[in-house]
Each structure stands twice: as structure tokens, then as C-alpha cells.
Amino acid sequence: MKRSETSQESSTESRGQPVVCFDGVSFRYGRHLVLEDADFDIFEGESICVVGPNGGGKSTLLKLMLGLLDPDEGQVSIFGEPPRKGRRLVGYVPQQIEFDPLFPVTALDVVLMGRLRRGNLGFVSKSDRAAAMDSLAQMGLGDQAKQAFASLSGGQRQGVLIARALVANAKLLLLDEPMAHVDVAAEGRLLERLSELDAGLTLITVSHDLAFVSRSVPKVICVNRCVHLHPTAQLTESRIRELYGHDVRMVQHAHEHLDSHGGHHH
Amino acid sequence: MLTNTLIVTEGTITDFWQALFHPDLGFLRNALLLGLVGSIPLGAVGTFVVARRISYLAAAIAHSVLGGIGGALYAQQVWGWTWLHPMFGALLAALVSASIIGLVSLRSQQREDAVIGAIWVSGMAIGLIFMAKTPGYVDGMAYLFGDILLVTRSDLWIASAVAVFIVAVLLIWHRQIVAVCFDSEFAAIRGVRVEAIYLLLLLLTALTIVMLVSLVGIVLVIALLTLPPAIAALRARSLAQMLGSAVLLTAGFIVFGLWASYSLNLPTGPSIILLAAMVYLLASMRQRFLKD
Numbered sequence: 025m026k027r028s029e030t031s032q033e034s035s036t037e038s039r040g041q042p043v044v045c046f047d048g049v050s051f052r053y054g055r056h057l058v059l060e061d062a063d064f065d066i067f068e069g070e071s072i073c074v075v076g077p078n079g080g081g082k083s084t085l086l087k088l089m090l091g092l093l094d095p096d097e098g099q100v101s102i103f104g105e106p107p108r109k110g111r112r113l114v115g116y117v118p119q120q121i122e123f124d125p126l127f128p129v130t131a132l133d134v135v136l137m138g139r140l141r142r143g144n145l146g147f148v149s150k151s152d153r154a155a156a157m158d159s160l161a162q163m164g165l166g167d168q169a170k171q172a173f174a175s176l177s178g179g180q181r182q183g184v185l186i187a188r189a190l191v192a193n194a195k196l197l198l199l200d201e202p203m204a205h206v207d208v209a210a211e212g213r214l215l216e217r218l219s220e221l222d223a224g225l226t227l228i229t230v231s232h233d234l235a236f237v238s239r240s241v242p243k244v245i246c247v248n249r250c251v252h253l254h255p256t257a258q259l260t261e262s263r264i265r266e267l268y269g270h271d272v273r274m275v276q277h278a279h280e281h282l283d284s285h286g287g288h289h290h
Numbered sequence: 291m292l293t294n295t296l297i298v299t300e301g302t303i304t305d306f307w308q309a310l311f312h313p314d315l316g317f318l319r320n321a322l323l324l325g326l327v328g329s330i331p332l333g334a335v336g337t338f339v340v341a342r343r344i345s346y347l348a349a350a351i352a353h354s355v356l357g358g359i360g361g362a363l364y365a366q367q368v369w370g371w372t373w374l375h376p377m378f379g380a381l382l383a384a385l386v387s388a389s390i391i392g393l394v395s396l397r398s399q400q401r402e403d404a405v406i407g408a409i410w411v412s413g414m415a416i417g418l419i420f421m422a423k424t425p426g427y428v429d430g431m432a433y434l435f436g437d438i439l440l441v442t443r444s445d446l447w448i449a450s451a452v453a454v455f456i457v458a459v460l461l462i463w464h465r466q467i468v469a470v471c472f473d474s475e476f477a478a479i480r481g482v483r484v485e486a487i488y489l490l491l492l493l494l495t496a497l498t499i500v501m502l503v504s505l506v507g508i509v510l511v512i513a514l515l516t517l518p519p520a521i522a523a524l525r526a527r528s529l530a531q532m533l534g535s536a537v538l539l540t541a542g543f544i545v546f547g548l549w550a551s552y553s554l555n556l557p558t559g560p561s562i563i564l565l566a567a568m569v570y571l572l573a574s575m576r577q578r579f580l581k582d
Contacts, residue, residue: 124343
């Protein structure tokens with residue numbers, strides 16, 4: 025089943041246990057309060073965008089979901105479990121900027137890292153290799169498997185990182201600025217690939233790009249120390265001004281972009 | 291000068307081969323074998339050190355080894371611990387400093403480079419003080435820059451065992467090590483014990499350094515650990531390619547460096563290292579040239 029067929033149903037009610045649950049979560053770096061009393065739930069099949077200014081706590085929010093950081097107060101659960109257990113079902117796509125461009129590794133090697141488990145010793149198994157090739161093919165990168173990761177274009181590298189995140193049958197995909205370093209044409213292709221993914225997959229995307237938000241997702245989490253979850257339609261100028269602390273002019277697009285179940289049809 | 295040139299023209303590779311099998315020149319054979327055995331862990335561990343950009347940590351571990359060597363020499367002479375071979379002291383010092391350096395680089399809230407620099411020089415200072423207080427003559431230069439006369443049969447056996455151990459560990463954990471070097475956050479999410487794997491890599495680095503100290507010395511071993519992988523990285527598309535080329539390059543540098551050292555009557559360690567450095571320079575210039 026394709027996401028686009030079900031995105032409308034998923035915005036209606038009754039969906040059991042949340043995929044992500046933040047319950048009164050606060051986090052500090054030293055004395056600096058980064059997140060204050062974050063309280064929200066995200067359900068299966070939802071596609072959510074996280075927006076907010078730099079240093080507002082977006083990355084902290086992702087790291088809390090991944091169990092890379094622990095909250096000072098409150099509780100985070102992923103699929104009803106502590107993040108360190110629940111994260112085996114989470115696919116994470118970090119920002120491309122994090123990678124050493126001189127690290128010699130092929131696209132296939134990168135995707136195979138997604139099949140690692142603790143105690144997975146010795147050489148790569150045939151099934152791991154087959155799954156990694158499938159995952160690359162799904163992103164349209166089957167022919168690039170043996171190429172050096174660093175030699176690929178920004179869009180292709182992003183595809184490889186998404187393939188790596190999905191290869192272990194992730195049920196929740198976290199993308200950190202997925203469209204940075206990706207040109208417009210490649211961005212369109214990536215969005216299309218993402219929209220073709222299984223409808224049961226939950227997507228959480230961190231993005232600076234508010235245009236991307238309005239085009240692609242029905243719900244938005246605004247983070248600037250405080251965390252608010254809105255349908256994209258309710259993301260008004262005054263809310264954005266409040267969030268970023270300066271004037272932003274919103275332009276209503278001609279088609280259905282800002283309605284509450286808008287995403288995924290391009 | 292003149293005699294040197296004479297030796298150049300006469301010191302052909304055949305003479306070197308004859309010397310290798312000469313019964314009185316067993317040290318040369320030992321040195322060559324140690325170099326060839328060592329080239330496997332050097333190329334393999336060096337590949338990860340270069341890819342992860344932790345040459346600086348490796349250099350700190352190598353230099354702090356002098357503390358262990360000095361301590362062992364002192365204990366042999368003053369306390370009569372004749373069983374404490376300097377290489378055991380070196381091993382202990384390397385493992386201790388690798389652990390401290392690893393923890394500092396993982397956990398430190400302070401300036402990591404400054405702390406690691408302090409460990410580097412403290413290790414050397416301890417070694418120099420022990421050596422100064424050891425009765426009789428201690429040739430510190432031999433440990434700093436290598437002395438092939440130091441290479442014994444037993445060194446060779448120990449080194450072979452260490453090499454087998456390092457290769458076995460790499461075969462078992464290479465996927466985890468690659469994942470941690472490339473993207474440690476992602477590796478952590480996949481359930482890999484990132485800190486343990488990082489420490490394991492530093493301990494392997496320490497072992498590799500110690501096994502080659504007698505051949506090229508503390509100061510020069512770092513070049514042999516990092517130059518061949520750096521050359522290999524100029525063309526490699528994957529870590530496996532880089533590792534394979536690095537091992538072959540290391541073995542080549544050791545064979546030709548020994549040959550040059552024997553033929554031109556030059557100190558061995560510096561000959562090997564200078565050869566590697568020249569090839570690195572040429573290879574990176576060629577790379578530059580091809581790009582433009």
C-alpha cells in the first residue's frame with residue numbers, strides 16, 4: 025500500500041499506541057534549558073515536520089527520540105518502550121554535513137551499516153547483502169552500489185542514507201534536514217520515493233525549509249524551547265513570527281498545500 | 291662521500307639477497323621478517339587510524355611507550371627484575387596510555403588536544419628520567435629511532451603472535467569498527483557498543499606500535515602506520531581496497547628501505563620512513579596534477 029492512499033485516513037482518529045510519546049520532557053545542556061515540558065504524541069503512518077530556529081532544540085528532540093540523550097525530566101517512549109530499546113525500529117538519516125568526505129566507503133558499505141546488530145560478528149551475510157541491494161534499488165540507486173559514497177551527488181548520497189535507515193525494516197524514519205545539499209530536481213525525486221514507502225511507516229522530518237513543510241506534510245511540530253504540535257493549516261504568520269522571533273511573510277499557494285491532509289501528491 | 295657512491299654502484303639487490311642468507315647477518319633476516327609480519331597489522335590498523343583521523347592519538351600512544359621502556363630497563367637493573375623485557379614495559383605503557391587517551395577523547399569536557407599532548411610528553415618524560423637513573427649506559431636513541439640490531443628471534447615470535455591476534459580481532463569486529471569510524475551515532479543506534487569499539491581500535495593501535503618499535507623506533511613508527519594508508523586512500527573506493535594496498539605498500543617500503551639502508555649504509559628506520567614519505571609526496575602531487 026502506498027502512503028498517498030492512506031495519508032487522509034491517518035489524519036483521522038483511533039490509532040492505538042503512539043509511535044513517539046513525549047511526556048513532560050525537559051532537557052538542559054549545563055544550565056541552558058533547551059526543551060521545556062514537551063508533551064506530544066505521534067501516531068503510526070503520520071508524517072510530521074519539525075521546524076524552528078537554529079539552537080531552538082530540533083536536534084535535541086531527535087536525539088532524545090534516538091536515546092542518544094536522556095531527558096532531565098519527563099519521559100520519552102518509542103513504540104511504548106524506552107528509546108534505547110525502541111530505536112531498533114527507528115531509521116535515522118543524519119545531516120550529510122556530518123560525514124568525512126575523504127572516508128573511503130562504497131554506497132553498498134554504507135547501507136550495510138544499517139543491518140548491523142550487536143553481536144553481528146565476522147563478514148556480511150548473503151541476506152544482509154541482498155537486503156542492502158534491495159534497499160538501494162528502492163531509492164533508485166542500484167547502479168551506484170559499488171561507487172564511492174563521497175563521489176555521489178548530494179541527492180544520491182541522501183538516497184543512500186535513506187536506504188541505510190530503511191534496510192533494517194524501520195517503522196519510524198527520522199530525517200534531519202534531508203533536502204540540504206540536494207538540488208531541486210533531486211529533491212522532487214526524493215519526495216516521490218518517500219511518498220512511495222509503506223503507509224505504516226511514520227516520518228519525522230527536521231527542516232528549515234518552510235516551503236518544503238507546506239508542500240509535504242500535514243502536521244508540524246514547532247520547537248523553540250517550547251514544543252507545539254499543529255496541523256500545517258494552522259501554521260499562521262503570527263505563530264511563525266512567535267517561533268522565529270522576526271517577521272515572516274506567508275504566501276498562500278494556489279493549490280491545496282496548506283489544507284490539513286495536503287501532502288504527497290505531486 | 292666517495293665511498294658511499296662506490297657502495298651505491300656495487301650494492302645491488304643481489305648483494306642484499308646474499309646478505310639476507312649470510313649466517314653472520316641473522317639480524318638482517320630478523321628485521322626483514324619482522325617488517326613483513328608487521329606490515330599486515332600496520333596496514334590494517336593504520337587504515338582505520340587514517341580513515342578516522344586519529345593519527346594524533348596514535349602518535350601520543352607511541353611516544354608515551356618510552357615511559358614503559360624506561361621503567362622496564364630501570365627495574366631490570368636496579369630491582370633485578372631480569373624477566374621484565376623492555377617490550378613488556380612498552381606494551382603495558384601503550385595499553386595504559388591508549389585507555390586513558392581513549393577515555394579522554396570520548397568523555398573529556400576540556401580541550402582534548404591539550405590533554406592528549408600532556409599524556410604524550412609525560413610518558414616520554416617518565417621514560418627519560420628512568421633511563422637517566424638506570425646504572426650503566428642506556429641508548430635512548432635506539433628506542434626513539436629504531437635499531438635493527440635490537441631485533442631478536444624472540445621478538446619475531448612475539449610479533450607474529452601479536453599479528454595473528456590483531457588480524458583475528460579485525461576479522462571478527464571489522465564491521466563494527468568501520469561503522470563506528472564512519473558514523474558513531476548511527477552505530478550506537480544500531481546497538482553497537484561505540485565506546486568499547488573505539489577503545490578496541492586504540493588498543494590494537496597500541497599493540498601494533500609496540501611490535502614495530504624495535505625496528506623503526508617510537509618516533510618513526512607513526513609514519514609507517516599512517517603514510518601507507520594515506521597513499522592508499524588517494525585512490526581507494528572502499529576501506530577493503532585501502533587496507534589491501536596499505537599492507538602491500540608497507541611491505542614494499544620495508545623491503546626497499548632495508549635494502550637501501552644496507553646498500554647505502556644508512557640507518558634503517560629513517561631509510562624506510564623517508565622512502566614512504568617520498569612516495570606519499572609523489573602520489574599526492576600526481577593526484578593533484580590529475581585533478582587539474
